[in-house]
Amino acid sequence: MENKQILLASRPNGVVVPENFKLATAAVPEPSKGEMLLQTIYMSVDPYMRGRMNDVKSYVPPFQIGEPLQAGIVGKVVKSNGGKYPEGTYLTGMGLWANYMVTNGEGFQPVDPDLAPLSYYLGVLGMPGMTAYVGLKGVAELKEGDQLFVSAASGAVGQVVGQIGKNMGCHVAGSAGSDDKIAYLKDELGFDEAFNYKTQDIHKATRDANPKGIDVYFENVGGPQLEAVINNLNFNARVALCGMIAVYDNKLEDMPPGPRNLAVLVGRSVKMQGFIVFNYPDLCKEWIQVGAGWLKEGKLKYRESVAEGIENAPTAFMDVLKGRNFGKQVVRLAGD
Amino acid sequence: MENKQILLASRPNGVVVPENFKLATAAVPEPSKGEMLLQTIYMSVDPYMRGRMNDVKSYVPPFQIGEPLQAGIVGKVVKSNGGKYPEGTYLTGMGLWANYMVTNGEGFQPVDPDLAPLSYYLGVLGMPGMTAYVGLKGVAELKEGDQLFVSAASGAVGQVVGQIGKNMGCHVAGSAGSDDKIAYLKDELGFDEAFNYKTQDIHKATRDANPKGIDVYFENVGGPQLEAVINNLNFNARVALCGMIAVYDNKLEDMPPGPRNLAVLVGRSVKMQGFIVFNYPDLCKEWIQVGAGWLKEGKLKYRESVAEGIENAPTAFMDVLKGRNFGKQVVRLAGD
Known part of the structure; x- marks a missing residue:
């Protein structure tokens, strides 16, 4: 041993x-x-x-x-x-x-x-699933009928984000990095729209996937996807900042430029908020019950x-x- | 006529x-x-x-x-x-x-x-004063003892922001664009710290002016000042996005790069929120009374x-x- x-x-x-x-x-x-x-x-x-x-x-x-x-x-x-x-x-x-x-x-x-x-x-019932639930419920105040967009949509967090959105009656769109992932999002998880950010023009694809704009953005990646999203945010939109995988590898001096269009947040009264899942213990507990129930009912795939x-x-x-x-x-x- | x-x-x-x-x-x-x-x-x-x-x-x-x-x-x-x-x-x-x-x-x-x-x-009793009050009270949830920083600090909004901060018992620092303005902020308005962003290294000056970090940033300018502030934000900091004068002149394609360090907002659970003063009518009315009272008592200069x-x-x-x-x-x- x-x-x-x-x-x-x-x-x-x-x-x-x-x-x-x-x-x-x-x-x-x-x-x-x-x-x-x-x-x-x-x-x-x-x-x-x-x-x-x-x-x-x-x-x-x-x-x-x-x-x-x-x-x-x-x-x-x-x-x-x-x-x-x-x-x-x-x-x-x-x-x-x-x-x-x-x-x-x-x-x-x-x-x-x-x-x-x-x-x-x-x-799905651990930190990634809790992160999805806390970000949508505790930070972004997602509600029925919202236009929801999520990046890294096929990842551990993203796939739960999208399914919570569908189960709550939202229009759900997402981006991911391969055609296989896109097919999975649309065909198996029920996303309304999804695109491969590696093969599409990210600005055009983001606009096309969110024809009524974006009320809630669940941010996992940073970089150009964030800039493209900002241009499509609706009034009073909420951005839950979960992570920025695109910039984790870089030292500050070497980081790529941030979004050029942050001023949009002023005119459209946007809230952008970083969060740490462990600061929402009640929502975390709630998710284990909600998520396990949805898994059993077949309303949550993983x-x-x-x-x-x-x-x-x-x-x-x-x-x-x-x-x-x-x-x-x-x-x-x-x-x- | x-x-x-x-x-x-x-x-x-x-x-x-x-x-x-x-x-x-x-x-x-x-x-x-x-x-x-x-x-x-x-x-x-x-x-x-x-x-x-x-x-x-x-x-x-x-x-x-x-x-x-x-x-x-x-x-x-x-x-x-x-x-x-x-x-x-x-x-x-x-x-x-x-x-x-x-x-x-x-x-x-x-x-x-x-x-x-x-x-x-x-x-002071109109839109700029109301903007200061709404941004601090309605958006950034300013409270006694907070470390407050404001850019364009000698402007119509900024000078009111700083004085509200002082009257609420906060540490107040600000930046502005001339030595005359800096002297005015420190000598007449009672700012604890202030610096001329045109003649100082903005990263070092921002750090030095906020030795305990920044709990609330009242954002008026965008650009490099925002990036410098982000590096100094405390956990659970709040950023009220009032305006970004530094980028107003530019078309999107020509805008300068945004802050490279937005990922900091995730780890430090920062809330950044744009707002429009007219969406807070009760606070606007409240300000006319509060502000007029402070003017009369000599606690608000203009x-x-x-x-x-x-x-x-x-x-x-x-x-x-x-x-x-x-x-x-x-x-x-x-x-x-």
């Missing part, structure tokens, strides 16, 4: 490269009194992790060089030294890029393996990419940053 | 030039039944008018070529044909760049010439630039767009 871990070897200088990671093997840790040994079954790789690789002030501290990176995980209590949950319990929370870790249970929640597959608690083994976590993460994954990317470290 | 008017001769192609205006003389109009003849005493020139010179969709229709431009005015009812207000009443509202106009009184409010000088109803005669209105307006005015710019068309 050994404990493989992925450590941060160096901070990326622009694009993330394999050399930023190091695979290490340590002894399986022993839980002290009141602690539990958790075996990781699934771990999540997400775009926001790119920000934590930089040594900058943010809402969570940066990853430390020589230490394992952190990730949302689903794990099983395999040994308890008088810990909070009995052996055999499945927990989700912020863990490590590692096979094993010890925890006193703080920040972890038990999950029900019968309500949904375990990996779903890292995706697609995953599963990488096998911790050794492949860095590649899976770099794929996400490049948009190569299709659906929510997770890594399986052990059988359920 | 003749009615001089300034017409829109052509739409500006970038910078506003004298040829965009035309002085014309018309007969003084006759009020129909239920109407009044209003003589303009003061008219306002404001940066937002630049937007209305373009033929683009906004919250108010664009100015029309061959027609008089519009402006906030204070006028006197000199003839009433059974109109809403008796002769001798002073009214403020949206009027014309003209000596005379007829109105049924809709959209006009009577003003009290004993409460404050008439021109103040175009400035500086104007007064141009004489309608012939000089275009020059006064172009001066505002170039930042050449010092304090609120108005044009006097007749004696009080």
Whole structure:
């Protein structure tokens, strides 16, 4: 029994490269009194992790060089030294890029393996799904009949955003980076409009996909897509800023120019708001119930990419940053 | 008795030039039944008018070529044909760049010439003052102890923003475009910090003027000042987007790059919101009482630039767009 871990070897200088990671093997840790040994079954790789690789002030501290990176995980209590949950319990929370870790249970929640597959608690019922729900309900105040647009629409967050919009009676359009993804959005998820931003003129395509303008934009990418959206915002539009994957790789000095047309926000009384999902705990809890219900009713579809083994976590993460994954990317470290 | 008017001769192609205006003389109009003849005493020139010179969709229709431009005015009812207000009443509202106009009184409010000088109803107690109050109270939710920063700080809106901040117990910093203006902000208006953005490194000066970061930014200018501010925003900061004078002169294709660092808004949960003062009528009314009280107590100072005669209105307006005015710019068309 050994404990493989992925450590941060160096901070990326622009694009993330394999050399930023190091695979290490340590002894399986022993839980002290009141602690539990958790075996990781699934771990999540997400775009926001790119920000934590930089040594900058943010809402969570940066990853430390020589230490394992952190990730949302689903794990099983395999040994308890008088810990909070009995052996055999499945927990989700912020863990490590590692096979094993010890925890006193703080920040972890038990999950029900019968309500949904375990990996779903890292995706549609986990942080990405909660992010979609919080951004739409808590930040953008989405309501029936709104014209909703989402970028990175086939990603872990985007696919949930679009389906919440459809279930709430909105016109839903989105952009993504391959024709396969576009077909999936339209044919399987029921998007009204979707386009491939890599092969279309982004300004024209954004306008065409949103013939009545945009009331709510769920922003995942930044860059030219944001500028194109701003030109199509309606009066009193709301922009939920979830992430800006297009700019994560760059140092400030090297970042591409921002949208030239921010002055539009003044005349059209637009609200643009960044948010952190953990600041909306009530909506997060609400989503687990709403989302699980919709999954059961067939009103919420969900697609995953599963990488096998911790050794492949860095590649899976770099794929996400490049948009190569299709659906929510997770890594399986052990059988359920 | 003749009615001089300034017409829109052509739409500006970038910078506003004298040829965009035309002085014309018309007969003084006759009020129909239920109407009044209003003589303009003061008219306002404001940066937002630049937007209305373009033929683009906004919250108010664009100015029309061959027609008089519009402006906030204070006028006197000199003839009433059974109109809403008796002769001798002073009214403020949206009027014309003209000596005379007829109105049924809709959209006009009577003003009290004993409460404050008439021109103040175009400035500190008018739209600019209301804009400051609405932006801080209704949009940015300013509270005691906040770190407040304002650009174009010596302008019609900015000087009121800073003084509201001081009266509410905030740390107040601002930027403006001349050393005279900076001295005025610090020595007369009580700003804690102020700098000349034309002679300083804007990133360093913004950081130095806001040693505890920025909780509320009242945005008047856009461009590099916005980017510098974003780097210094605190968690849960609020940005009230009032205007972006730095970009008004440009067509979209020619606009300077936007802030490269918008992704900061995500991690720091920043709200950035455009607003239109007329959508907050209750706060506008509240401000007239609050502002008049502060003026009387000496807790609110106010500086104007007064141009004489309608012939000089275009020059006064172009001066505002170039930042050449010092304090609120108005044009006097007749004696009080």
